[in-house]
Each structure stands twice: as structure tokens, then as C-alpha cells.
Amino acid sequence: MTAIGGTFGRAAQQDRAVLVGYLPAGFPTVADGIEAALAMAAAGADIIEVGLPYSDPLIDGPVIQEAVHRALTGGAHVTDTLHTVEAVAAAGVPTLVMTYWNPVEQYGAEAFARDLAAAGGSGMITPDLTPEEADPWLAAAAAHQLDPVFLVAPSSPAERIELITSRCSGFVYAASVMGITGARDTVSGDAAGLVARVRAITSLPVGVGLGVRDGAQAAQVASFADGVIVGSAFVQRLLAAPDLAAGLDAVSELAAELAAGVRRPARTAGAR
Helix, strand or coil: CCHHHHHHHHHHHCCCCEEEEEEECCCCCHHHHHHHHHHHHHCCCCEEEEECCCCCCCCCCHHHHHHHHHHHHCCCCHHHHHHHHHHHHHCCCCEEEECCHHHHHHHCHHHHHHHHHHCCCCEEECCCCCHHHCHHHHHHHHHCCCEEECEECCCCCHHHHHHHHHCCCCCEEEECCCCCCCCCCCCCCCHHHHHHHHHCCCCCCEEEECCCCCHHHHHHHHCCCCEEEECHHHHHHHHHCCCHHHHHHHHHHHHHHHHHHHHCCCCCCCCC
């Protein structure tokens, strides 16, 4: 079992959901981003998702776009993402890379898998890589014992979910809404139904992302999903902070609130 699978398994034994926290590498700087990720983990994030900064972020909303722009303006490179993974994984925290496919294709799928595994990474989430075109990455990931994680959406029909989940390991990423990332006032009404449809097809854990911003919403999602994925809310805390110390306090406070949330709900029927 991989580190990701083990994390979900232990959380299930504790009758709770996993908290996955996201930050892009290189934001506010490479070193500061590492500190922020470690602070999130220390405050309760079970898995850290490290974004690889990219100039054309198709599904990212304005908050993450701004953070990625600052990272790129500051000179962030693919190697900085790997360095961030290495630092976080060395602290004993399962770490995933979240990236669009083009940078990995340019780097080379085999080379990226090799270097990600060498850095201690556990896998990669690829929002724009379709399963029909994923064979090079799947082969490289398998060779280096990495979890390939793909996304399903509310619009995905059963046959599409079956194909996507057959290519996943670790967990399935359920995008709770159609559209770009960003914290929202309410959890999408499509999320629980999507999780149920995925569970009818696969035994893999299902993590829900796109929209969660506080402990109450985390508790709501944790009542029907195996994982709660939070990105924009963490990034916003860092963007709004006047300095790094305040930013670290802010992301730690949010991580603690979310971690309490994923432990609070009475699990609904069918939840694992």
C-alpha cells in the first residue's frame, strides 16, 4: 500500500475523513512555501498537495492564479516543486504534485516520475490529462510506485467514471463543481451525488475538492466523502497576510479548524 492509501486507510479506521491541503510551490517564495506547507501539516493536514506553477492554469480561479503568477514572477521552476516535495516528504508527510500535463511532458514523463519518487513524492494529480492519453505517465508512475490521481466531474457519465477510476490509484479526485477553483459560500449540491456514483464503481477512496473554505464545510463534505481537499482558502490566507509570520499563523489556524471539521461529522450511510 502506498503512503496515500495508508493515510486514507488509517483515517477510515478512525471514522473520519482525510484533510488534503494545497499550496503552489514558490509562493510566497520557495522557502516560505515550504514553511507554510509544513505549518499546515503540523496543524492537521494529513496530505500536502504541491502545485507546480504553470502559466496557463485552466481550472484555477483568481486566488490560485495570483499565487501562481507571483511564484512564476519570482522565478519558480519545476525543480523548485521537486525541492518543495522533498522538504515536506522528509517531514513524514505524504506529498502529491498537482500539475497540468504540459510541464511534465516537456520534462519527460519517465524523468519526472523518477525525480518525484527520488524526492519522496507519493503521486501526482493531473487535471487536464485524459485517461486515453495517460499511458506514458501510467507506465512511469507504476515503475516508480507513484499514485496517478485523475479527476471526475458532476458531468461525468458512469462509463466515463469507470474508465477514469480504472486508471487511478491512491484515491479519486471528485471535482464538486463544474468550473474553476475557489472557496465558496456553500458546498455544491452535486458533490454527495458524485461521490455516491463513484463509489458504485470503485472501492478507491474519494476526495472532494473545489470550494471548501472552513471547518463547517469540511464537516459537511466529510460526512459523505473520504477526503476533503482545500486549496484556495489556504492560498487566500497567505495572500492576505502582511508578512510570513502572520501567514504561517493564518494557515495553521485554518488547518486546525479544517482538521477538526473532518473529525466532527456523523458519517453518513455508505461513507467509509
